[in-house]
Every structure is written in structure tokens, then in C-alpha cells.
Amino acid sequence: MMEKKKLVLTFPHDLLDKPITYHLIKDYDLIVNILKAKITPKEEGVLVLEVSGKKTSVAQGIAYLKNIGIAVEPLIKDIKWDKDKCTHCTACVSVCPTDAFTVIRETMQVVFDRDKCIACGLCVSLCPYHAMEIIL
DSSP: OEEEEEEEEEEEGGGTTSOHHHHHHHHHOOEEEEEEEEEOTTSEEEEEEEEEEEHHHHHHHHHHHHHTTOEEEEOOOEEEEOTTTOOOOOHHHHHOTTOOEEEETTTTEEEEOGGGOOOOOHHHHHOTTOOEEEEO
8 A cells, every 4th residue: 555745854963964865765665755955064954755655665764764863753734725815926836846836827827736735835925915824
């Protein structure tokens, strides 16, 4: 049975140079999609990943991460899009790093694909009509 999870990984500084995603792919046969990464040398790293694979492989991969000292949390933030407040100005389309917001050119209507959203919040801060909000 296949499973897909969005995870937030926090790395201590001594693991920043380790091939973590390589091991998830090679050793646990997982599909890894890096959604967001922030690494500060000699401090820590934060990586937002979407991992998918067999349910047992996902569990084993998460156990591996925790065993080597990486904090693993589910990505629980989500973006709520209020279609009624949206004027389809397309401001969100230009800042969305994952193309979760797109525009249908024929009708100039904005469309939101929740599966592509990484809840980065760029659209929330930019929307002049407050049509998006972060749900914790």
C-alpha cells in the first residue's frame, strides 16, 4: 500500500553535510520531493519533504531519520483559499513557488491545487483581498 507524507525535518549542524535524501531514496526506496530547504552553515537545516512509497518503507525511512538525530514533524500548516474573497487578480500566481496557484488563461480564473501547496505563506502575505489564510 502506497503512502505519501509531507514532513518537516530539522537537522543539527553536524548532519548538514550528510546525504540524507540519498539514503531515503536508495536504502528505503522512497520517492523524495524537496519542497523547501533552508540551511545555515554551522547552525541547523530545515527541510520540507514530501516522501512517498510503501507504507512500511515510509515508516522505516522516518525511523532512520530519527535514529540519526533529525527531528521529524508532520507538515501541519495548510493554506485555506476563500474563493468568495478572491478577485482573481493573479498576484498569488506570480509568487507561488510550486505552481499551486495557476490561472486558466481563457477565463482568467485562478485555480488552487492543494496537493502542490507547501504552505510557504507567500500568497497569504501578498493577497490584497485576504483570500488566503494559514491554518495551523
